[in-house]
Amino acid sequence: MPVIVKKGNGTFQQHIQIDNHSLVADVPVNLGGDDQGPQPHDLLAAALGSCTAMTIVMYAKRKEMALDDVEVSVSQTMIAGTHLFTRHIHYIGNLNAEEKARLTEIANKCPVHKTLTSTIQVVTDFS
Known part of the structure; x- marks a missing residue:
C-alpha cells in the first residue's frame, strides 16, 4: 500500500494518507511552519x-x-x-x-x- 502525501494548510504542512489512516506532518513555527503535526x-x-x-x-x-x-x-x-x-x-x-x-x-x-x-x-x- 502506498503512502500518499499531499500539501495541507499552511506553508509546510503535509497530509499523509496510509490506507484508512490520516496523519499530518509539519515543522515548528521557528522553522516557518505552523506546528500542526510532528516533523x-x-x-x-x-x-x-x-x-x-x-x-x-x-x-x-x-x-x-x-x-x-x-x-x-x-x-x-x-x-x-x-x-x-x-x-x-x-x-x-x-x-x-x-x-x-x-x-x-x-x-x-x-x-x-x-x-x-x-x-x-x-x-x-x-x-
Missing part, C-alpha cells in the same frame, strides 16, 4: 519506537513472560554526519534481568530497526 524525522523515530514496543509485546506474549507494559522513548541527533537514534526501553512487569536482556535483543529485530540498520535505497520517478 518527518519525528515520525521516523515514532515508527522505530512503536515497532520496537509491538515486537517486544508479541515476543513476551508468545513466551508467556510477565510483561505488563513497555514504554519506548526515542531521541535523535546528528553527530559527525551520522543520524543517531537513541532508544530507551522501560519494561514494566515482573521480569528478571535475563528476560529483560532477551527482550532487548528481540527489540533489535523489529522490522523498522532492521530497515534503518540495513542498506537503504530510494528510487524516485516523477510525472
